[in-house]
Amino acid sequence: MLDYLGRCLVQLVVTLLGVVTVAFFLMRAVPGDPAQYMLGDYATKEALAVLREQLGLDLPVYQQYLLFMQRALTGDLGSSVVTGQPAMTEIMDSLPASAALAVTGLLIAIAIGVPLGIISAVRQGTWVDVAVMMGALAGISFPVFWLGLVAILVFAHKLSIFPALGASTSGGLLTQLYYLMLPAIVFGFSVAAYIARLTRSAMLEVLGQDYVRVARAMGIRESRIIGRLALRNALIPILAVIGVTFTLAFGNAILIEVVFSRPGVGSTLLKAILARDYQLVQAGVLVLAAVVVVVNVSLDVIYGFIDPRLRVT
Amino acid sequence: MTKRSSAGTSQTRRRFMQVAGAASAAATLPGAFSINAQAQAGKILRVRLGSDISVLDPSHIFQIENQTVSGHIFNGMVKYDQATNKIVPDAASEWNVSSDGTVFTFKLRPGINFQKNYGPLTSVDVKYSLDRVIDPKGGSKYTGQLAGLKSIDTPDPQTVVITLEKPNSGFLHKVTAFNQGWIVPKKAVEERGEKFKLDPVGSGPFVFEKWTAGTEVRLSANKDYFEGAPKLDGILFRVIRDETAAAIALEKREIDVFYALQQPEIIDRLKKVSGITVMNREANHTINLVLNTTIKPLNDARVRQAMAHALNRKGLIDGFFKGTKGEANSVLTSSFAEFTNDVAKYPYDPEKAKALLKEAGVPSFKFEITAVGLSPYDKIVVPMADDLRQVGIETTLKVLERGAYTQARNSGNVQSCITGVVGSPDPDSPLVSLYAKASFPPGLNTARYDQVEDLLAKASLAGDAAARNAAYKAIVQKVATDMPVIPLYSDQVFMAHTDAVKGLEQNSLFTMQSYAVALA
Numbered sequence: 104m105l106d107y108l109g110r111c112l113v114q115l116v117v118t119l120l121g122v123v124t125v126a127f128f129l130m131r132a133v134p135g136d137p138a139q140y141m142l143g144d145y146a147t148k149e150a151l152a153v154l155r156e157q158l159g160l161d162l163p164v165y166q167q168y169l170l171f172m173q174r175a176l177t178g179d180l181g182s183s184v185v186t187g188q189p190a191m192t193e194i195m196d197s198l199p200a201s202a203a204l205a206v207t208g209l210l211i212a213i214a215i216g217v218p219l220g221i222i223s224a225v226r227q228g229t230w231v232d233v234a235v236m237m238g239a240l241a242g243i244s245f246p247v248f249w250l251g252l253v254a255i256l257v258f259a260h261k262l263s264i265f266p267a268l269g270a271s272t273s274g275g276l277l278t279q280l281y282y283l284m285l286p287a288i289v290f291g292f293s294v295a296a297y298i299a300r301l302t303r304s305a306m307l308e309v310l311g312q313d314y315v316r317v318a319r320a321m322g323i324r325e326s327r328i329i330g331r332l333a334l335r336n337a338l339i340p341i342l343a344v345i346g347v348t349f350t351l352a353f354g355n356a357i358l359i360e361v362v363f364s365r366p367g368v369g370s371t372l373l374k375a376i377l378a379r380d381y382q383l384v385q386a387g388v389l390v391l392a393a394v395v396v397v398v399n400v401s402l403d404v405i406y407g408f409i410d411p412r413l414r415v416t
Numbered sequence: 417m418t419k420r421s422s423a424g425t426s427q428t429r430r431r432f433m434q435v436a437g438a439a440s441a442a443a444t445l446p447g448a449f450s451i452n453a454q455a456q457a458g459k460i461l462r463v464r465l466g467s468d469i470s471v472l473d474p475s476h477i478f479q480i481e482n483q484t485v486s487g488h489i490f491n492g493m494v495k496y497d498q499a500t501n502k503i504v505p506d507a508a509s510e511w512n513v514s515s516d517g518t519v520f521t522f523k524l525r526p527g528i529n530f531q532k533n534y535g536p537l538t539s540v541d542v543k544y545s546l547d548r549v550i551d552p553k554g555g556s557k558y559t560g561q562l563a564g565l566k567s568i569d570t571p572d573p574q575t576v577v578i579t580l581e582k583p584n585s586g587f588l589h590k591v592t593a594f595n596q597g598w599i600v601p602k603k604a605v606e607e608r609g610e611k612f613k614l615d616p617v618g619s620g621p622f623v624f625e626k627w628t629a630g631t632e633v634r635l636s637a638n639k640d641y642f643e644g645a646p647k648l649d650g651i652l653f654r655v656i657r658d659e660t661a662a663a664i665a666l667e668k669r670e671i672d673v674f675y676a677l678q679q680p681e682i683i684d685r686l687k688k689v690s691g692i693t694v695m696n697r698e699a700n701h702t703i704n705l706v707l708n709t710t711i712k713p714l715n716d717a718r719v720r721q722a723m724a725h726a727l728n729r730k731g732l733i734d735g736f737f738k739g740t741k742g743e744a745n746s747v748l749t750s751s752f753a754e755f756t757n758d759v760a761k762y763p764y765d766p767e768k769a770k771a772l773l774k775e776a777g778v779p780s781f782k783f784e785i786t787a788v789g790l791s792p793y794d795k796i797v798v799p800m801a802d803d804l805r806q807v808g809i810e811t812t813l814k815v816l817e818r819g820a821y822t823q824a825r826n827s828g829n830v831q832s833c834i835t836g837v838v839g840s841p842d843p844d845s846p847l848v849s850l851y852a853k854a855s856f857p858p859g860l861n862t863a864r865y866d867q868v869e870d871l872l873a874k875a876s877l878a879g880d881a882a883a884r885n886a887a888y889k890a891i892v893q894k895v896a897t898d899m900p901v902i903p904l905y906s907d908q909v910f911m912a913h914t915d916a917v918k919g920l921e922q923n924s925l926f927t928m929q930s931y932a933v934a935l936a
Contacts, residue, residue, distance in 0.1 A: 133819070134817065134819045134820040134823060135817070135818065135819015135820065135822070135823070136819065136823075139819070139822055139823075140819070141476070141555060141557070142555065142556075142557055143478065143557045144822070144858065144859060144860055145557070145560045145849075145855075145858060145859050145860075146557075146858055147559075147560070147858060148858070149552060150552050150555070150559060153552050153553055153555070154555045157553075157555065182610065185470045185471055186470050186471055186613055186614050187471070187609075187610030187611065187612075187613040187614065188610075188611075188613075188614060193629060196628075196629050197629055197630055200630070200631075252658075252660055252661070255660070255661055255664055256664065259664055259668060260664045260667065260668065263668070266665075266668070266670055267661055267664040267665040267668055267670055268654065268656065268661070268665055268670055270631055272628050272631055272632055360630075361657045361658050362658050362661055363661065364631075364654070364655060364656040364657065364658070364661055364662075364665075365630070365631075366628070366629055366630025366631045366655075367630065370630055371629065371630060374467075374468065374470075377818070378470070379819060
């Protein structure tokens, strides 16, 4: 186990170095000059030159890269050219909001998706199955911003159960959770659709296996077959999807963040890209990559608990 | 649409508490469930911002959200009256201009103090604020605005003497409370350095408290403000990017003011809701098709006039914008003191356009519009291209990402581009930007037009208001005949608020100012 975690740590470092390098060069390949963005349409050549020099943009790209790496390795990712705040601080500030949405949304998705998937697999071909799969198809097909707006209209406007704004900075934990519920439900619902479909097909595959037939022949209770035998074997692909979705929720939840007026890493990153805020983009990409690696490692460990054959050594 | 009073929200809260209480089976819940916690904490005005703030330092400031927040924190020596755009005293109680028009002497009001114990506002702070914009190393966007200043002197703490290289009758606009005209405390800027960008200190009616990235900005009332304490206890600027969500939040009284309202559908919807007022006003802002007069056949004024006749601008305003924009015959909209409607007009007339093109000897030519890939610019060019094709101009579109667009435009090689000029009600802001030789390169005069140099100089020298109006009228009339820039429409500023908001005055700057506002 320790050996495995050691390897993971090496993997983490290599991944982060690679990702940051790619982000560094990609950002510089994007047209648009940060100095021009800052100084606007009336910037003279002289003013642009002065600012480029200050930002180190007058150096050849490889030198900029070496300088950046030198600083990054000491933990200094620079400051945002727009706001002047340390880039890492700005990203870390938006991380909790993303994490809260990802965790809550996924819990809801699992709570809805897994049972529905199981039910429709067990009742394959019945109207229950058809209804669940139709619902799942709808969940996948409706764009999440549309679902979000409908949810706001129905639950916030007509029924007045939830606030229209999906975030609050004041109040205690319960208030925060209350504000989080609507965006989390919308996010959870769209993910639940995937999970339900996946659970169903994984369950169907397992339920067709010989050992299930043997278990049934031995007269083992159906609930035990489903719960212990089938679900546990079907969990691996479901977990994989949950892992991917979890990481996506950090960077790709921009639409939910926009509709529900929530902060988040995705929104911060998008803002940084649009302003050619190189430092902020690099910090954001670094944090997202770290999240992906950490989630993957955690998944590897969890797989082992579910399926001893996959136990890491 | 039903009207929801504030009782509606507390009922909401109760309902949720019942649900939550039942779920957790808890007998008592902490008083944390309070949607209106802010409103109950005092008279806090909750204002929707369409995007997050990024920099509040006047020398670097851009975007209306930043300017709206900073407008509450800083003062200028003079300011625009919100309703009339007249220049009125702010930190300076009086000023006079030397007879040759080059020396401006300002007397600062005594007893103005910066917030957070940064001491009195003096001439040293004014000089410092202007100097840091002028300094090319300061990286300010507004260095060009203060070009032509010979010296800034501070004979005593209450007196600022600004000497210009040559007379400029519009100089006051440059030191008006907006962007580079805002006064910062020297000590605070030097102490805070980069942090000043998002932790500013000014002398204005509100004090910067806290910024939560992506969520909100909090200001508190400056009880010692020199014009009297504000009627509000504070302002909460809430970032709500989606306009539908913002409209619902306003209807549910989760916010009090919906600032920067744009979508025609949302405007229509809110107009029908009782208890909500939708305000609008013409902005100092036009969107224009700039034609490069150095490229054939656009060098011929008849071709440019033909294009103005060919474009169905009224159709664009009524159709695409559903009437939420205004018609513009000139880049000086009615919100400018120097506005005149006595200019050549180019109503939609394809036949006349064809005739003019024929007369110019180019019944057909290839033409390209370059636009930035931001709404609505990337969309309005589509019907425009159609209109131009109708009269034989083979129009293609090039929609570019913002950085690439700026680069293309600055190259000076594009045939045309879509350019908006946003700024204060300073007539030089659109006129010099679009028509002066000095404005390219760099700048917005990508038409490379140079036929009003003498008229612009004359306007600078004009002594009184009447002479200024006459001088600007001459410029506007000349460019309306030459048509290097076709004004497409003038922008309108929309804002909605609930009945609880009293005394809100809309300005034409695209910003929002709540010093005069009270909450019922």
